[in-house]
Amino acid sequence: FRNPNGLGLSPDGRFVTTSVQEGDWTPATSICQIELDHNLGxxxxxxxxxxxxxxxxxxxYLPRGEDNSASSQTFITSEKWASLSGEQAASSGSRNLVHLSSGGGSAWLVMRQNVKGRWQSAAMKISGNFDSGPQCTRFNPHDGHLYVNGMQGWGTYTPKDGCFQRVRFTGGTDKPVPVAFEARENGVLLRFNHPTSINAATSFAQCWNYxxxxxxxxxxxxxxxxDTPGHDPLEIRSVQKLDDGKTIFIEIPxxxxANQIHLHLSSGQDLFMTVHALAxxxxxxxxxxxxxxTNHAAQIGLTAPPAAKPNPWTKGEGGRELVVEAALGLQYVQKELKAKAGEKLSIIFKNPDVVPHNWxxxxxxxxxxxxxACNLMIADPQGLARHYVPESKDVIAYTDMTNPKGSFTIHITAPKEKGDYPYLCTFPGHWMVMNGVLKVE
Structure with a gap:
């Protein structure tokens, strides 16, 4: 997990959840679920x-505009919140939970679905006014209400240093809440806690991947x-009101x-779904x-990134050895190297640091x-495979991005023209302090 923040535990101990934060190798804020005897480890x-x-x-997944920094979850166990727990779903193991966004200062109702052994979910914001970034939450067994504590921290847009607040579910019928969802081959089936009406003409659906x-x-x-940035709109063909009005089918042939399906309802409610499979x-x-x-080139799920291309300088003719070492604190030990114009060199880069570097x-x-240009590659999915080396005529030679405690050797010919040739680590941001000069004489 990347920076997990908080835990959720189902009443029967079958499920454990945690949140992870967007960053390297984590494309968006996410909730991860571990199921006992299923995906441990x-x-x-x-x-x-x-x-x-x-x-x-x-x-x-949740988009960064909705949850840029996530925290903990709690499964709904309070009788006062029973109508939001998923009703029949709760007895089948897919009980709903509450998720907190510390960045957005909000709470979300998360509904789960199991399709072909794979869990997926939909979420809707139920509260967005916490005074500080909510971190932990539990239902009080004495009064049945949800209690939340919060604190200031990285990436939160809340105003106060800390908070301890109560969330009461009043059960009002003025705005029915979806409490269960099913992603089907031809649309989305929603069950609400009270009868509702949804208008197809003023509802909207779209999807995208990470x-x-x-x-x-x-x-x-x-x-x-x-590989094309953007969202795909999904046409809503009809909205079907079923049974006693609590069940709505949004027909989307x-x-x-998709990693993310956004469903905006005419009621003003927004659902964000992660759909791995369709029932x-x-x-x-x-x-x-x-x-x-319709035929399309859909890319479902996350795939392993491409392998790096072979470094063209590893098989060159060896020359005088020059050792360059990374130092703690984003530095090179050797700030200056010297070579004769046209001299054969073997550059041995050593990385004893705890983060990747190169030369x-x-x-x-x-x-x-x-x-x-290196800094801009932080958002390039191919960045690591290219060792964060931009396409530029300014590049003479480079080592691969070298993992901690590793080393990498290349064989080059020093430039024929005399002068000061800068060298740098291309990991985005490192170059500003991690650089030096090769003086060609």
């Missing part, structure tokens, strides 16, 4: 692929057209599995018509320009 992505395999799918990479987070990409079509309504899916030799006067 699973790898959820932090630190990169293990054995070349993609990570365990998360329970839920990329799993060493970049800090991920842009939002089209599901239908891989072209719905497809069988829902057919129990008048006018049902089987509609074929790149550049043309005179290019440090600032090249460093700025």
């Amino acid at each position: 699973a790898h959820f992505g932090a630190g990169g692929p293990k054995n070349g395999q993609p990570p365990e799918p998360v329970l839920l 990329h799993y990479s060493a970049a800090y987070g991920s842009p939002e990409y089209s599901v239908k057209y891989a 072209q719905i497809i599995p 069988e079509p829902f057919t129990d309504f008048a006018g049902y018509t089987q509609i074929a899916k 790149l030799l550049a043309k005179p006067g290019s440090l600032q320009r090249l460093g700025a």
Whole structure:
């Protein structure tokens, strides 16, 4: 997990949840779920692929505009909140839970669905006015209300240093709340705690995917057209009101599995879903018509990033050895190196630090320009595979990005023109202090 913050535990001990924070190898804020005797010890992505395999799918992604920094969860166990627990779903193991966003100062109702052995979920914001970034929450067994404590910290948009607040569910009928969802082959089935009406014309659906990479987070990409930034709109063909009005089917014939599906209802409510798989079509309504899916290039789930290209300087002719070492605190031990024009050199880069580094030799006067280009690669999903080396004529040679306690050797020819040639670490941000000069004489 990348920076897990808080835990949730189901009443029967079957499920444990935690949140992870957007960053390297974590494309967006997420809730991860561990199920007893099912995925214990699973790898959820932090630190990169293990054995070349993609990570365990998360329970839920949330866009950074909704939850930029997440915290803990609690399963709904209070009788006063019983109508929000999922009712029949609670008895089948898919009891709803409350999730906290410390960054957004909000609480979310999370509904879960199991399709073909894979858990997925939908979430809707139920409160967004905490005085400080909410961190931990539990239901009080004495009064049945939800109690939340909070604190200031990284990335929170809340105003106060700390808080201790109570959330009461009053059970009002003025705005019914969805308490269960099912992603089907032809749409989304929603069950509310009270009868409701949804208008298809003023509702909206869209979807997108994230990329799993060493970049800090991920842009939002089209599901239908891989590697194209943007969202795919999903046409809502109809809205079907069922039974006593508590169940609504949103007919979306072209719905497809996606890391994120956003459903905006005419009631003003927004649901964010992570859909790994679709259950069988829902057919129990008048006018049902089987509609074929449009062909598309959907990329479902997270895939392992591409392997790095072989370094072209590893097989060159060896020369005089120059050792360059990383030091603690984003520094090179050797701030200055010397070589004769046209001299054969073997650059041995050693990294005893605790974070990855490399060594790149550049043309005179290019440090600032090249460093700025390196910084921009933090959001490039291919950045690590390219060792954060930008496409630039300023680049002369470089080592691979070298993991902690590792080393990397390249064989180069010193430039034929005399001058001061800067060298730097290309990991975004490092170059500003981690640089030096090769003096060619």
